[in-house]
Amino acid sequence: MDDLDRAILRCLLADGRATFHEIGRRVRLSPPAVKRRVDRMLARGEISHFTAVIDPGSLGWEVEAYVEIYYDGNVLKDELATSLAGIPQVVGVWNVSGDADALVHVMAGSIAELEDTIEQIRRTDRLQRTRSAIVLSRLFERSLG
Amino acid sequence: MDDLDRAILRCLLADGRATFHEIGRRVRLSPPAVKRRVDRMLARGEISHFTAVIDPGSLGWEVEAYVEIYYDGNVLKDELATSLAGIPQVVGVWNVSGDADALVHVMAGSIAELEDTIEQIRRTDRLQRTRSAIVLSRLFERSLG
DNA sequence: GATGAAAGTACGCGCAG
DNA sequence: CTGCGCGTACTTTCATC
Numbered sequence A, B: 001m002d003d004l005d006r007a008i009l010r011c012l013l014a015d016g017r018a019t020f021h022e023i024g025r026r027v028r029l030s031p032p033a034v035k036r037r038v039d040r041m042l043a044r045g046e047i048s049h050f051t052a053v054i055d056p057g058s059l060g061w062e063v064e065a066y067v068e069i070y071y072d073g074n075v076l077k078d079e080l081a082t083s084l085a086g087i088p089q090v091v092g093v094w095n096v097s098g099d100a101d102a103l104v105h106v107m108a109g110s111i112a113e114l115e116d117t118i119e120q121i122r123r124t125d126r127l128q129r130t131r132s133a134i135v136l137s138r139l140f141e142r143s144l145g
Numbered sequence C: 001g002a003t004g005a006a007a008g009t010a011c012g013c014g015c016a017g
Numbered sequence D: 001c002t003g004c005g006c007g008t009a010c011t012t013t014c015a016t017c
Helices: A003-014 A020-027 A031-044 A077-085 A111-122 B003-014 B020-027 B031-044 B077-085 B111-122
Strands: A047-054 A063-071 A090-097 A102-108 A127-141 B047-054 B063-071 B090-097 B102-108 B127-141
Touching: A003 A020, A003 A031, A003 A047, A003 B047, A020 A031, A031 A047, A047 B003, A063 A111, A063 B090, A077 A090, A077 B127, A090 B063, A102 A111, A102 B127, A111 A127, A127 B077, A127 B102, B003 B020, B003 B031, B003 B047, B020 B031, B031 B047, B063 B111, B077 B090, B102 B111, B111 B127
Parallel strands: none
Antiparallel strands: A047 B047, A063 A102, A063 A127, A090 A102, A090 B127, A127 B090, B063 B102, B063 B127, B090 B102
16 A cells, blocks of 8 residues: 555545546556556455445435444444344444444434334343434535545 | 436445446346436436545554534534534534534544544634544444445 | 447566565 | 566457447
8 A cells, every 4th residue: 555556546535436547647557557456455455345425315314313322231242233234224333432332323214214213223132221413414524535 | 216226326336336237237227228327316416426435444544433522602514614624534524413513523543643633623613522432343334225 | 239448368578675 | 586566468348329
């Protein structure tokens, strides 16, 4: 991972479908050289994969919330992951240090659906309480370059 | 946005560099038909753009935290966004309802850098206090399909 | 379907260890 | 002298009309 790789990465973060030709033009490298470096970054896991960034709103995901969960005693990571992965509205879960034990990212179509989802989260085994923050607006979001 | 569009979207979420041929093979559509639909989704803003998903760890971003911020009185969205956008470690900011006023997503190379970053966030105008949750592990993260 | 562009592959060269 | 990484040339596949 040198400066050239980082420059290629910046191009791919900005446009994940950029051609090797176009990237090569920007970083002054031939298309095959760019491909080799991209393949290497993929093999090393530096690039996980490529994806489309979608607008949640235009897909009907109007409500977003971050829900802290507090549990009673010890809960295994796998246990928690498995039970929460079964809820489609749960799009991310992180174990955290601090007051709460875990942070859950929820996307829902409506406030009612959010309520249902939190209700479902609360049914998780040994879950003590939750503390929610509903997203009012995204101020900004950027990819790490 | 019909089922066919959603099927195409699923392909692009799984592989943002998939060719129109490959997508067409999966959804039983000709490559030009796929392209027209993708272009339409881009034009409508349903697909925002394409990008590479990178592994934060292999790029040196070893520490991740969510920082709630509480401010004193009213703070304008633009004001907050502008001042926090100046901190490179701040990768996302959302205004939220609940106890806190905003939620800040922070990525840092080390605990020391995280400390510095929180210190910087605290220097934001009219900021009263912060409450941090350091991410211990990602249990899972998925894209909304 | 046809054409032009990009991806993928093979081979040889130059440079650093 | 070996390994790595680039570029050129060529074939296959894809995009676009």
